[in-house]
Amino acid sequence: MPLRAKVTNPALTAATMSTSPQIPREKPRDPPDDVLFNSIYGLRSIELNRPQKLNSLNGSMVRKIAPRLEVRMGEISSCKHHPHFGSRAQGALRRWRCCGPGATEPEKGGEGQRKSSYFFKQEYFLDHMIATYSKPVVSFMDGITMGGGVGLSMHAPFRVATEKTVFAMPETSIGFFPDVGASFFLPRLDGEIGTYLALTSERLNGVQTLYSGIATHYLHSSVLSNVAQRLSELVFSDHSTLDQRVDIVNNTLAEYSLGLPSLQEEPILLGGGLRTAIDRCFQFNTVEEIFQALKNETEYKHWAKETLKTLSSRSPTSLKVTLRQLRLGKKWSIAEAFKREHEIASNFMRHPDFVEGVSARLISKPPRQAEWKPATLDQVSQEEVDAFFYAPEDESVLKLLDKEDYKESPHSRIALPTEAEIQRFITAEAGYGISKKQVVNKFVEMCNQKEGVREKVADVLARRTVMQEDGLRWV
Template identity: 65%
Template sequence: MLLRHSFSRLPSPPSWISRFPSPAMPLRAKVTNPAFQATASISTSVPIPKELPGDEPDDVLFNTLYGLRSIELNRPKKLNSLNGSMARKIFPRLKEWEKSHLANIVLISGAGSKALCAGGDVAALALQNEQGEEGQRASTDFFGLEYSLDHSIATYSKPVISFMDGITMGGGVGLSMHAPFRIATEKTVFAMPETTIGFFPDVGGSFFLPRLDGETGTYLALTSERLNGVQALYAGIATHFLHSSVLSSVTQRLSELVFPDNLDLPGRLDAVNKTMAEFSLEEPMLLAGGLREAIDRCFKFNQVEEIIAALESEQEQKEWAQKTLETLSTRSPTSLKVTLRQLRLGKKWGISETFKREYDIAGNFMRHPDFVEGVKARLISKPARQAEWQPATLQEVSQETVDGFFATPENQQGLQLLSEGDYNRYPHERFALPSEAEIEKFVRQSRSARETIQHFVEKSGQKEGVAEKVSEVLARRTTIGQNGLEWR
């Protein structure tokens, strides 16, 4: 437990010191908790990507503040969209910091006030794909680079924090979702918008989306629906909700944490979590009640046609169902079918298999006309227009076509990851709000509503948002029986 370990604060440094390492930091501790044995150092057997001639200068900024190492995506005019140049700069730094006894925590943020990262630079990829097979292969290589970076973050041996301040979509989600701490603010706009451009929710979406409560992940993946602010916390995307005005103070506090030499990784994560909790806020939950019931009711099927039929028959949330049907009608039919299959299969994939499988799927999408058409229609054409999908209807997308997206494309080698770490559930998932599955397990022990709420509030260390979420789940999923709460 955190209280059994001491950690202290250092005096505030002058601003000029941020580019120099702190002279007094503890040695890295051994990882002794079995839950974190899957976390592995970045491998040395696969070459670490390095910068190439022609890579943009200063598109990523790196800074040091005592024990904190920061990665700032620095393309604000492009909403910090991730490209190969940025990824190639980040890899060596992660490797360096993982070895360093002076580096305690890694922080990922975005320059400017609008976005952490609005996604990958797909406009450049679409134009590249038009060059034929060579361009498509180069685009696929970018996704391999991106997925390897995401996997390295997912299995990193030190605490990683992402400030999801502003737009956090696509590639920005990949840099955030696999970190132990994901900080939403009032400016957060989360989405996986891939089906709007003839693609699929990648960057590990196969792993985290099916593991969200109920059919929330399926809904977000197929519709590209946005979650604003605190709603990312309640959905399980973020681990904390803070006001953007305190991020600089949080950064300062994190930099001042000094860990004892014998404190293992889980203990260090607990210390970071306690620091975050001091700044947390609470606001009402929107993706709840009847709407959540409708999402689970309509998106539980394994065929897109069945989901559409359920939406057409929906009576309790008619307005929402109609809006959702209109949204789905504009999405790539191929993307919808591949995405639904991806989510159902992804429930059983470990984190390593996830990125390897997604690499194959991405390679096949680079060879499919919908990706170029979707990017041109939505992101390049001025004004944006409705894409002309090939094929144009769900009925024309055969089972054979969907199956083909999950095969390794010809002349494409499998993805080689730079870390050997693997797991089937996030080892740091306890820092998010309790899941419905956790609440159900506790309720089935015949607990009262008051006892259930109290249990999870105390377990979380009085975390903001816990009582609200547990109360909502109990109201929606339980009834009062002779022996107390009964799950339904």
């Protein structure tokens, strides 16, 4: 079935979008020590201090962090092994060690829905501040990066993975949807990688996050303290542009690379024939078609069978809303993505699957399979899915601090080249007798010898090109 036209919301008017927002402020009852602040060598240090919850982001932490971002200076970092955020005094640079999974435990009833919706409003407000920040932001994804940690990481220009990185968007397993700006960044990953990660909650470890486009750099965890120290010493001219500062940080990170694991050790997980199968099965605009494609898969039967098993355990409502979110999100700007996600999140707060999913997967000991309502895909109507994309009558539109907006990441050039970029190059060079080796070398040169480029480009060429008498052709 073809994808329907984009759902519009009359609440998203120019008047409501231009209203000045309020910066989240700390409340008297907020715990005093869930975020720790110190000054070190002229830097303001902010440390996430909620280890019993894997440093998962909550409203109190957001209310402490957001005002510090507003002043555009200081350092923010978290506990060991959990993704850190900091800056040079004078507001030149920030680095972020982001947090682990989870955000809020749902409460039943209208008051619980109101509290949850308010938390998501604060969380998305903070994430958007990072996405539109006026200085380079470096996220060290050195550990579990899920839930709120994804929101703090994925909107940074620099996203540094290590051998300890574990990335996932597990929301469909708890009756929710991939939020924190996933509407923006997942559809912009190569092919159907974003769709696959969103629907299945597949985990990516270490260097796999670099190859997939989640991370922009890969460093060994042993060098992070030295990197942080070096970044804190960087001094930028008052007249330097953001792009110039980004280039300086990019070169600095490259200095500390110890190399990538060999492809013999760690082949590209979402590459080769499996990647072709992912694109083949997850290209459709309905979940039912994806299920059927997996059932029909012949080349990767075992993978398809396991994937079907995984999807069958997910909330049918979550799967359908998530797929629609990703297809629409391809055209959403960064600001619209957060506004629309707040509408979707507010509706999920009123849906039984979210409370049931969190209770079954996160609270029950041992975890159990959730009992979804509706229980099957065919019981979830298109009208029910559409309703998630309209703000509930008692919800106000999310107001964001920064008016800056964009539809493509302004710093994508520091990541590995995308398949679209490689395709454009091959298409432009068609008929000139160029070889695969020449293409790989050209991209390595254009990307200043960036590690991972050679492996990524070679994988794309192997899957998507054929050699003819007059050179490579894209297929």
